[in-house]
Amino acid sequence: MAEEAASAPAGTEAPPPGKMTMVAGVDDSDHSFYALQWALRHFFPPGQPQQYRLVVVTAKPSAASAVGLAGPGAADVLPYVEADLKKTALRVIDKAKALCAQVSDAVFEAVEGDARNVLCEAVERHHAEMLVVGSHGYGAIKRAVLGSVSDYCAHHAHCTVMIVKKPKQHKH
Amino acid sequence: MAEEAASAPAADAGTEAPPPGKMTMVAGVDDSDHSFYALQWALQHFFPPAPQPQQYRLVVVTAKPSAASAVGLAGPGAADVLPYVEADLKKTALRVIDKAKSLCALVSDAVFEAVEGDARNVLCEAVERHHAEMLVVGSHGYGAIKRAVLGSVSDYCAHHAHCTVMIVKKPKQHQH
Numbered sequence: 335m336a337e338e339a340a341s342a343p344a345g346t347e348a349p350p351p352g353k354m355t356m357v358a359g360v361d362d363s364d365h366s367f368y369a370l371q372w373a374l375r376h377f378f379p380p381g382q383p384q385q386y387r388l389v390v391v392t393a394k395p396s397a398a399s400a401v402g403l404a405g406p407g408a409a410d411v412l413p414y415v416e417a418d419l420k421k422t423a424l425r426v427i428d429k430a431k432a433l434c435a436q437v438s439d440a441v442f443e444a445v446e447g448d449a450r451n452v453l454c455e456a457v458e459r460h461h462a463e464m465l466v467v468g469s470h471g472y473g474a475i476k477r478a479v480l481g482s483v484s485d486y487c488a489h490h491a492h493c494t495v496m497i498v499k500k501p502k503q504h505k506h
Numbered sequence: 507m508a509e510e511a512a513s514a515p516a517a518d519a520g521t522e523a524p525p526p527g528k529m530t531m532v533a534g535v536d537d538s539d540h541s542f543y544a545l546q547w548a549l550q551h552f553f554p555p556a557p558q559p560q561q562y563r564l565v566v567v568t569a570k571p572s573a574a575s576a577v578g579l580a581g582p583g584a585a586d587v588l589p590y591v592e593a594d595l596k597k598t599a600l601r602v603i604d605k606a607k608s609l610c611a612l613v614s615d616a617v618f619e620a621v622e623g624d625a626r627n628v629l630c631e632a633v634e635r636h637h638a639e640m641l642v643v644g645s646h647g648y649g650a651i652k653r654a655v656l657g658s659v660s661d662y663c664a665h666h667a668h669c670t671v672m673i674v675k676k677p678k679q680h681q682h
Contacts, residue, residue: 354551372670376529469664488645488664488673494547496672497664 353439355387355462359453359483362426369468369498370433380436388440389460390430393452394423450486457491466496528615530563530638534629534659537602544644544674545609553613564616565636566606569628570599626662633667642672 358373360366370390377386397416423444434440441460445452457465467484488495533548535541545566552562573592599620610616617636621628633641643660664671 484664485661488660492675492677494672494674496670498670499668501668 353385353387354464355389355460356464356466357389357391357453357456357460357462358430359449359456359465359467359487360390360392360426360430361449362422363468363470365468365470365500367429367433367468368500369466370430372498373466373496374434374437378434378437384438386439386464388434388437389456389462390427390434390440390442391453391456392423392426392430392444393449394419394444394446395448396446399448449483450490453483453487454491457493462493464494464496465491466498469497469499528563529561529640530565530636531640531642532565532567532629532632532636532638533606533642534625534632534644534663535566535568535602535606536625537598538644538646540644540646540676542605542609542644543676544642545606547674548642548672549610549613553610555612560614562615562640564610564613565632565638566603566610566616566618567629567632568599568602568606568620569625570595570620570622571624572622575624625659626666629659629663630667633669638669640670640672641667642674645673645675 356373356377358370360370373388378384378388397412397419427442427444431440431442434442443456445456447455453465453467456462465487467487469484470482484495484497488497531548531552533545535545548564553560553564573588573595603618603620607616607618610618619632621632623631629641629643632638641663643663645660646658660671660673664673
């Protein structure tokens with residue numbers, strides 16, 4: 335890694351060559367915002383030169399997939415579901431932007447699709463070296479039924495995957 | 507996190523007292539390229555060479571399987587083989603530790619441990635013992651079937667470790 339001149343760390347305009355890209359996956363859950371805050375605290379310390387470029391990605395499921403099992407009359411509901419999903423995604427992005435206020439190099443994306451694919455594609459697109467996701471802490475059965483985005487990403491993302499867990503109890 | 511004074515770079519090299527709340531990172535290694543790649547990746551990203559201050563305390567852990575578990579399915583005559591297997595496993599674990607020590611030469615605050623037991627439990631216990639905030643492991647990149655049969659240490663740790671788990675993958679091809 336290039337040694338940075340320690341005498342001019344604050345407000346460095348030109349990112350050092352080889353600045354790493356980190357994708358952070360967020361959804362509308364406490365676990366994922368905890369993961370984002372954890373990443374910010376450890377990798378984007380205020381006042382120090384920022385070594386990473388942050389890309390915050392949220393996946394917006396398509397309305398059709400969200401009401402998939404509804405049956406007749408589903409078509410009528412679609413526009414409302416679509417509007418609600420859009421609103422949720424925008425709210426997630428706004429909350430993420432507020433959390434990342436001190437990050438100089440941050441990009442925010444809301445992408446339509448299943449979270450698993452959206453995150454892995456975002457990693458490819460941004461040539462990210464790291465993907466940060468939260469973990470709902472589901473047990474084995476819930477995982478089998480609901481699926482686990484963090485598991486999928488741990489297996490399929492082409493970069494280092496960091497799974498941040500919200501502690502269930504105060505450890506120390 | 508305490509804001510570090512960016513105006514005093516001269517005092518960074520060879521800082522004796524770790525800043526309060528220095529994070530502990532456990533790195534699991536075994537005798538495979540994937541896990542040394544993961545260790546080197548972690549060193550490259552989290553332990554930049556001086557004069558930058560080291561923000562982490564590194565604990566490198568390797569698991570030495572017990573000889574009995576390694577020859578478990580051998581059948582009669584296994585008992586005779588045990589001492590040789592035990593010696594070989596010990597040698598492997600020491601070799602892994604030595605290789606890790608040479609890789610981590612730049613790290614000021616590093617501890618190396620070889621613990622007997624299954625890798626899954628050893629790593630999760632090490633996290634508990636050192637109150638680590640992060641666990642770094644490599645990934646063999648097994649497919650679904652191999653995982654089901656052989657088990658995956660990184661999967662187990664991702665589910666059961668009580669801290670952030672970082673799974674580092676050795677790229678199969680040169681990405682960019």
